[in-house]
Amino acid sequence: MTPHVLTRSLDRSATIFLVVVAGLGVLIPLSNLLLPAGSALQVPTYLVALFGKYACYAILALSIDLIWGYCGILSLGHGAFFALGGYAMGMYLMRQIGSRGVYGNPILPDFMVFLNYPALPWYWHGFDMFWFAALMVILVPGLLAFCFGWLAFRSRVTGVYLSIITQAMTYALLLAFFRNDFGFGGNNGLTDFKDILGFNVQADGTRAALFALSCLALIVAFLICRAVVTSKLGKVLIAIRDAESRTRFLGYRVESYKLFVFTLSACMAGVAGALYVPQVGIINPSEFAPGNSIEAVIWVAVGGRGTLVGAALGAVVVNYAKTYFTSGPLAPYWLFMLGALFILVTLLLPKGIVGTFNAWRESRKATEKANAESAALEDGVGEPKPAE
């Protein structure tokens, strides 16, 4: 992609977003590492990991906004791509444990020894190399999205039907990954990670670096989404969202556009998952749960779909609320609150936080302009004549 495509039309909210993310990505790790523990400005390590998690969720939210907000594809299974990226990273981290596992097997991860695997399954080969795992983080979700999208979009499955089969997809993966003989640790998933690229995953420095990397990935994902939606392709996506058959009659191959943007979105979700796993220290089949994907869609709705910045903001706001409430006495009611939030946003703020704010600013600008025009008009005619 040329720089021209990347820098095109960064409006004010986009610039603010980039500055804030970049600022946090630098300041939080510095404060954590350089300031003495216990000082008022020092960000404790557990918070660094928590914020890192939010950054990964924000990337997932961006990927959903790209397809839902701009192309009208409501995927209720995007958590599957996130989890697949996470598993690819988890497999790399498992292979890094080596003979430090409980059973001390230099090749086989603990769960394989426990389940009497004679040798490493073929699909685990290569994951001892970081570059290979990193490639799979993007390739596996991308390939699944491509095959799924190719079948679904070519058959013109749209709307609620598409949402339902994406749910089925993530649920099927959930069931598959639960199985012990599927080769991914079954119910327990992958955990007990030791190090990543030779650095201890538990160390403060590694956590700070992972946080900074997550912020960087968020920035890159944002710029990619921004480049896509501000290009002519972005206009075609909106056209498809608003009047799909009209777009076809203009000679656009709608299914190719959907396939492109769906695959791109899945790759981004995969990267988010891969950054998430070393920071939370575990990946298990519950990440495929349909509820997770629906929650991610709620983040986007709350923040404002079709705004990108709103999606990222929604992810952080809703997850902060989740962290806050689920650690207090209100914990059992969190799901009710999430449901209520979704209903309230749909009824009262259908454009979400950022969408409503933008609409408010637009209308204020329009009023100001109208006022200025009428003032200029009055100046032109001179003093109004006094009433008789």
Added chain:
Amino acid sequence: MSVMEGRTTSALLYLDGVHVSFDGFHAINNLSLTLEPGEMRAIIGPNGAGKTTMMDIITGKTKPDEGTVLFDGMTDLTRLDETHIAELGIGRKFQKPTVFESQTIEDNLLLALNVDHSVRGTLFWRGSRDESERIDRVLETIRLTDARNRLAGSLSHGQKQWLEIGMLLAQDPKLLLVDEPVAGMTDVETHQTAELLKEINKEKTVMVVEHDMTFVRELGVKVTCLHEGTVLAEGTIDQVSSNERVVEVYLGR
């Protein structure tokens, strides 16, 4: 692409023995119709006569059960999808004006231009002088130059109809299918639309579906009356409107 060997007809559009039924309802029944290059044809007929279904067949939205649909004498349209048919040069204006409401008028026309429509082409698209000149010309023709930066959703009904005709012009097709262009327009707008279509017809072949008989008369072209999915009468407006059957089923006594 399904190209037959050699031309079989001089017509730009050739329909022969076309049948379509939906759940046993015969929407199109042995329909045969030809449109010569450069012709403008008005299609009239009562509701449910199959006018819109006929357009659906020509543009690939509906597949006929039987019959031949040829474009330019060579291309079998029944085997192609909407995108492919649009690329061949058949443009369509819908009965209900369908424009991209959340985008500006200029962007609507930009999307309609018949340039590279591939994913890669649009991702790396950069405007050219030629393209913006074409958009300017269309904006002038449809009298929306001053509104170019407004959202299409904010236009009046009549203006949306015009914008959609403008999108057809930007698409630069060989054949224009125009479904009820003056529905909801004032008399003045109706008159202007008739003038516009006549202007367009100087270069392009046009098929217009319309209920407004004053408008059809103003076009002054050959008229085909459809009824129950088949051609009831064909000829000048005077011939057709004096036809016994047409009066009975459509115009009323």
